[in-house]
Amino acid sequence: MSPVITEVADKLARESSYTLRLDNIGQTVQVSSNISRTADEIPIIDISGAFSDRYEDRKAVAEHVREASSRIGFFYMVNHGIDPECQKDTFEQARRFFSLPEEKKMEIYTGLVPDEYVGYHPLLTSNRDGRKHSDLSEAFNWAYDAEFDPIATDNTRPSISIWPSGLPGFRETLYAYHTQLLTLARRMSRVFALALHMPENYFDEYVQHPEAAMRVLHYPAQEASVDDQNGIGPHTDFECFTIVTQDENNGLEVLSKSGEWIKAPPVPGALVVNIADCFMRQTNNFFVSTIHRVINKSGKERYSAPFFFGFDRETLVEPVPSCVSEENPAKYPVVTFGEYYRWRASTAKTDGL
Ligand SMILES: O=C(O)CCC(=O)C(=O)O
């Protein structure tokens, strides 16, 4: 084939529609094209009102969050009060860890801790999109630890995380940022309660000893085409909501309800929030847990730090009363958060994300 014809054929391949199946959540979606586009569907929400003493200010933020969470399941938040120095320090520690020799990182390989999503996930070990090469990212995950929770009520439960040796300050720096996000996430759970037209303290009892895991990710610059590889393949997150800190490089993409990949580029000073599967179940599909992926074609290394927030493992994932009615009965069987989490974490590890 002449180069021109190959190019046209490639273009057609990339622009043709395909079916995406996510077996773990039983979703099949039709994607119109593998090419992502820029769109302004992901709103930027100023959440300063969430910290206001005035109920009307908090309610106004919640209404924006309600709109975004039910329409696209993603939004940016600005004026969240997080210290940018902590973000910088976290990325610095991530760079330090990922530049260790592979054997050193493998000392805390996630495979050593069955059923828990902690430790090191090496490059090219997951593949969510069977049509492509394995995912071009590596990650380090850690979990909630009451020692670093300023309002912990129960310090007796052991931490499940595993830590690299010989990296002084690594754990403390990562927890300094984790603690800030934990406090923000508790505040956001009040915003979400209002967004669901429930009393503001509706979720308070579920966030005493929350599922609050975090990860740092490293995406090398991808040379393969977007049709041949992902940084992280298409997936949904499995807790209630995720707060993602991005560096300054593009890569994150969100699948809109109409089946188009939409870019979620970094916005200076903003954190990305996305709804995850437990919240979708609890809201009886009113909030949408949106499929997303990362492809790093920025030409540079990309780092990100998602914080995954879910409720205590004893909590029942049962529908919020404002989201069920006789005409709209519960769509999911009730399980505890811990049962759901363990099932998803173990399948994610065997299936690769
Ligand atoms: O790197 C990102 O921006 C998002 C990563 C992500 O979706 C995940 O770790 O679940």
Ligand SMILES: [Fe+2]
């Ligand atoms: Fe994700």
